[in-house]
Amino acid sequence: xxxxxxxxxxxxxxxxxxxxxxxxxxxxxxxxxxxxxxxxxxxxxxxxxxxxxxxxxxxxxxxxxxxxxxxxxxxxxxxxxxxxxxxxxxxxxxxxxxxxxxxxxxxxxxxxxxxxxxxxxxxxxxxxxxxxxxxxxxxxxxxxxxxxxxxxxxxxxxxxxxxxxxxxxxxxxxxxxxxxxxxxxxxxxxxxxxxxxxxxxxxxxxxxxxxxxxxxxxxxxxxxxxxxxxxxxxxxxxxxxxxxxxxxxxxxxxxxxxxxxxxxxxxxxxxxxxxxxxxxxxxxxxxxxxxxxxxxxxxxxxxxxxxxxxxxxxxxxxxxxxxxxxxxxxxxxxxxxxxxxxxxxxxxxxxxxxxxxxxxxxxxxxxxxxxxxxxxxxxxxxxxxxxxxxxxxxxxxxxxxxxxxxxxxxxxxxxxxxxxxxxxxxxxxxxxxxxxxxxxxxxxxxxxxxxxxxxxxxxxxxxxxxxxxxxxxxxxxxxxxxxxxxxxxxxxxxxxxxxxxxxxxxxxxxxxxxxxxxxxxxxxxxxxxxxxxxxxxxxxxxxxxxxxxxxxxxxxxxxxxxxxxxxxxxxxxxxxxxxxxxxxxxxxxxxxxxxxxxxxxxxxxx
Numbered sequence: 335x336x337x338x339x340x341x342x343x344x345x346x347x348x349x350x351x352x353x354x355x356x357x358x359x360x361x362x363x364x365x366x367x368x369x370x371x372x373x374x375x376x377x378x379x380x381x382x383x384x385x386x387x388x389x390x391x392x393x394x395x396x397x398x399x400x401x402x403x404x405x406x407x408x409x410x411x412x413x414x415x416x417x418x419x420x421x422x423x424x425x426x427x428x429x430x431x432x433x434x435x436x437x438x439x440x441x442x443x444x445x446x447x448x449x450x451x452x453x454x455x456x457x458x459x460x461x462x463x464x465x466x467x468x469x470x471x472x473x474x475x476x477x478x479x480x481x482x483x484x485x486x487x488x489x490x491x492x493x494x495x496x497x498x499x500x501x502x503x504x505x506x507x508x509x510x511x512x513x514x515x516x517x518x519x520x521x522x523x524x525x526x527x528x529x530x531x532x533x534x535x536x537x538x539x540x541x542x543x544x545x546x547x548x549x550x551x552x553x554x555x556x557x558x559x560x561x562x563x564x565x566x567x568x569x570x571x572x573x574x575x576x577x578x579x580x581x582x583x584x585x586x587x588x589x590x591x592x593x594x595x596x597x598x599x600x601x602x603x604x605x606x607x608x609x610x611x612x613x614x615x616x617x618x619x620x621x622x623x624x625x626x627x628x629x630x631x632x633x634x635x636x637x638x639x640x641x642x643x644x645x646x647x648x649x650x651x652x653x654x655x656x657x658x659x660x661x662x663x664x665x666x667x668x669x670x671x672x673x674x675x676x677x678x679x680x681x682x683x684x685x686x687x688x689x690x691x692x693x694x695x696x697x698x699x700x701x702x703x704x705x706x707x708x709x710x711x712x713x714x715x716x717x718x719x720x721x722x723x724x725x726x727x728x729x730x731x732x733x734x735x736x737x738x739x740x741x742x743x744x745x746x747x748x749x750x751x752x753x754x755x756x757x758x759x760x761x762x763x764x765x766x767x768x769x770x771x772x773x774x775x776x777x778x779x780x781x782x783x784x785x786x787x788x789x790x791x792x793x794x795x796x797x798x799x800x801x802x803x804x805x806x807x808x809x810x811x812x813x814x815x816x817x818x819x820x821x822x823x824x825x826x827x828x829x830x831x832x833x834x835x836x837x838x839x840x841x842x843x844x845x846x847x848x849x850x851x852x853x854x855x856x857x858x859x860x861x862x863x864x865x866x867x868x869x870x871x872x873x874x875x876x877x878x879x880x881x882x883x884x885x886x887x888x889x890x891x892x893x894x895x896x897x898x899x900x901x902x903x904x905x906x907x908x909x910x911x912x913x914x915x916x917x918x919x920x921x922x923x924x925x926x927x928x929x930x931x932x933x934x935x936x937x938x939x940x
Contacts, residue, residue: 335365335624346422347415349376358475360488365427374412375428375487379421390416397423400489405461407454409478409487428485429625431617433539434474438812440616442542445569450612451477451484452536452575453597458486459532459590463525470523472531473512474538481621483612510554511544515582518555526584529593533563533579541567545580547835548807549828549860552885552917560883799854801844803837807858810837814854824854830863830913860915868908869901874924877901886919893929900925 336354338344342364344351349366355375356363360383366376383389394416401411413424433451437443443451455477462469469476469489478485514530517523537545545563546554563580565573575596581587588596613621797818802810807826815821831838839857842848864884869877874889881887894902903923906914914920 338364343378346376346378346420347413347418347424349374349413349424351376358488366424373427374424375409375426377423377425379423381420384420390421393421399465399467402465403462403467403489404465405458407458407483407485408461408489409485425487428478428480428487430478430480430485430621431624432475433477433479433484433535436479436617436620437474437539437542438808439620440614442567443539443617444614445540445572447613447617448536448540448569448572449597449601451539452532453594454484455486455532455535456590456593456597458484458489459525459528460594462486462489463528463590468523468525469528469531470517471509471512472528472535473509474535477535479613479617479621481613481618510551511546511558513555513558514584515559516584518559524584525589526587529579529587529590530581530584532590532593533576533587536572536576536579537563537565537568540569540572540576541565543567543806543808545576548858549915550917553828553860553915556883556885556916795850796847797850799840799842799844799846799848802840802856803844806836807856810840810856818850819854820851823851824856826856826858828858828860828915830860830915835859863913863915866906866908866912866914866918866920869904869922872901874899874901874922877904877922881920883916884914884918884920885916887922888919889922889924891926892923893926894923896925898925898927898929 338351338353342351342354346364346366349368351364351366352373353365354362355365361377361379364376364378366374368374379393383393394414397411397414397416401414403411409428410426411423412426415422431439455472459469459472467489469486471488472486476486476488478487512531512534514523514527517527534545537543544554545565545568546557546561547564548554559582563577565577568576575593578586578588579593611618795818799819800813800817802813805813811821811824811826814824837856837858841855841857842852867880869880872880878887892902896902901922902925905921906912906918
């Protein structure tokens with residue numbers, strides 16, 4: 335749950351918005367309250383979808399169907415308006431995390447919890463299918479965990495989005511790794527489609543990863559259609575149940591009712607119901623925290639933060655009319671303390687920094703030297719206080735001498751010498767301190783280039799890069815974001831290698847200290863690699879058969895000489911024991927059949 339932002343509406347369809355809950359392919363979701371006081375989850379549709387009349391018609395039909403769905407483990411559709419300027423949908427609010435959030439924070443569920451989850455989701459599918467609806471996008475983020483069992487959300491509504499996107503782009507809409515083979519191949523979608531997705535969700539809940547691994551979307555889609563699911567990490571007693579749902583042939587999958595029969599038979603005379611303490615203590619506590627969240631507190635905190643920023647800006651503006659009092663900068667030591675390397679280059683000497691080093695692993699922003707802090711000389715009372723800067727400077731010198739900390743290291747370009755969470759910038763002019771400064775005030779430096787008295791260097795937070803090699807990609811990314819690194823700056827590259835599953839290389843290396851917004855590159859093993867051999871000299875049909883596992887094979891015809899229809903060259907060049915993922919682009923150059931005075935060139939995708 336997040337506080338509302340300035341661009342969020344205050345009210346939609348008579349519901350007052352309280353907080354942000356999240357966003358997805360369809361639009362943004364808010365926690366809202368009806369006029370009678372009931373809390374709801376209100377989804378506001380994306381503007382580009384709202385502009386499509388066909389989408390509005392589909393959306394209205396799908397909402398009408400979804401409102402007919404009942405059941406204990408589905409989220410009821412309460413209200414909607416497909417004709418509003420921005421269409422919206424209100425559903426029952428469930429105070430609990432999604433399955434994806436729960437597994438990310440607490441790891442895989444125990445076997446008993448997975449059985450209870452399977453029973454609840456199967457019962458939800460019975461109710462959904464009975465109403466003539468097919469979910470089409472059952473995945474961990476569409477399963478919410480409540481104290482009395484799971485809840486399935488977004489059933490059927492995704493069909494309106496899917497039809498619209500297909501019309502626009504000709505692509506299949508869904509979640510790679512949780513879609514069924516028939517969805518990917520464009521065949522008819524039936525209730526068995528949801529059973530396949532259910533199996534993938536249960537595998538994720540039991541093992542912490544999808545049954546078709548990780549990687550790019552083309553790789554995942556290829557594996558769903560052509561590869562068997564990997565269930566090694568699923569507890570043995572659950573593999574038969576999960577594996578039956580993941581059958582490639584839709585007619586071979588059990589129906590939701592058959593799954594419930596099987597679960598009841600395995601439980602014996604006293605089946606474990608999802609409502610009977612079905613989750614471990616850690617997740618029960620997580621649900622309690624979600625239930626305890628108060629939107630008013632979030633928005634009050636956001637308002638206080640905005641007010642504080644405004645007050646700070648006002649204070650900075652008022653200080654522009656005050657006079658400055660220079661403080662002598664300590665002379666640069668010829669020999670820095672042990673462990674801090676050679677003296678810094680000329681012009682990068684130490685500046686007064688009134689903050690302690692942050693503890694390892696706890697990022698703390700140390701204010702960067704910026705604009706001179708000014709003081710107002712007001713009457714006779716101001717004169718004795720002019721001694722304060724000298725007293726502060728003397729205290730700083732004593733602190734530096736007593737602790738042996740070389741503050742000059744903070745101004746170096748070498749980030750490996752920066753403390754965890756420290757933000758620094760080189761000074762460009764003598765620092766000045768206010769006569770009313772306290773020990774928590776920041777030292778400042780004027781901007782000599784602009785003469786405005788404002789800092790030209792923004793503060794940056796420095797963090798220690800954790801070790802993520804050997805971890806699954808999603809978990810490695812979570813470790814980095816939990817540490818404080820920006821998720822948008824984490825990039826993943828996949829390669830075919832014998833290094834084993836998961837991340838096998840990271841840059842910067844573990845232990846490095848870099849800015850929180852630095853680019854972090856993870857190199858991971860591609861789970862699905864296809865052998866790649868030389869096709870030069872072979873007929874095009876043979877080469878295409880050899881390369882059928884690759885999704886991006888292009889053919890260019892040339893008149894370079896040779897038998898018509900034979901492969902003249904290929905890129906990348908084949909090497910012994912070479913292999914690539916299915917998404918690897920392959921280019922073939924083929925001898926044309928009609929080569930007169932000029933070459934003819936065409937491209938095709940087999």
